[in-house]
Amino acid sequence: MxxxxxxxxxxxxxxxxxxxxxxxxxxxxxxxxxxxxxxxxxxxEKPTPLAQITVGDRTASTEAQCYEDGKDISNAELNACVEERAGASITVDAGDRVRIGVDPDIADTGWTLFVDGRPVVPRPSKHTYVTYSGDQFFNVQSPTGEPTQNDKAKVGIVEIDEDGNYKGAWSFDLKRKES
Structure with missing residues (x-):
């Protein structure tokens, strides 16, 4: 045992x-x-607020090219940022709906949409989400006033307060899908 x-x-x-x-x-x-x-x-670094564009089931999102955590950005700095390469790109088919979404922080301040350097709306929006027809981004007037079709458009979202001070800029390249 x-x-x-x-x-x-x-x-x-x-x-x-x-x-x-x-x-x-x-x-x-x-x-x-x-x-x-x-x-x-x-x-x-603290990430910047996001902006995004959704077309169908495809989404492109980006952080700001210019953003100083709520501080003012000069016109020169804003122009330099807008001229930079876009933060993201997305393809748009004829007749697609383009949905633009911004972070609530951007909407609280206000933002405006630019297409190829021209403002789309006369005053800043406070919405976090808007929808446009995709064709609107590609139908442009030439300097002579004639309507023309472009195959791509540079879309800029600019955060702007009530006093007209710029706070941030996001940009996207929209490309028309080839038929």
Whole structure:
């Protein structure tokens, strides 16, 4: 007949010490992970509000090309941002509905829509969502006043307050789908 070894005070102490060591290692690892997370987050910039365009089941969204966390942006800076490459692009079929959505922070301030540098609406909107016919973006008047068709359009969303101060700019390239 075999008997189990007798438990001694020494074996109990060794078991408790091993348990404390494992707990201490886990606690230390947890503190290390938390410290790394704080360091990583400290190096991150706060993301800008988003704007998006949806056509059918396709969506393009982008952060601002210009945004100073609610501070005013000069005309020169705004023009430079608008001339930059668009933040996103999307294809539009003839007859598609184009849905434009902005972050509530943008809508609270107010925003206006530009197509190829020309304002679409006379005063800023406070809506987070508007819908247009896709054909509106491609039917343009030439300098002589003749209607022309374009295959692409640069759409700009500009956050603007009641005093006419610019706060941010987002841009998209809309491309007419080839038939």
């Amino acid at each position: 075999t008997t189990a070894p007798a438990t001694t005070a020494f074996s109990h102490a060794r078991g408790r010490r091993a348990l404390r060591t494992r707990r201490g290692t886990r606690a230390g690892a947890g503190l290390g992970v938390a410290a790394l997370a704080v360091v990583a987050l400290a190096g991150c």
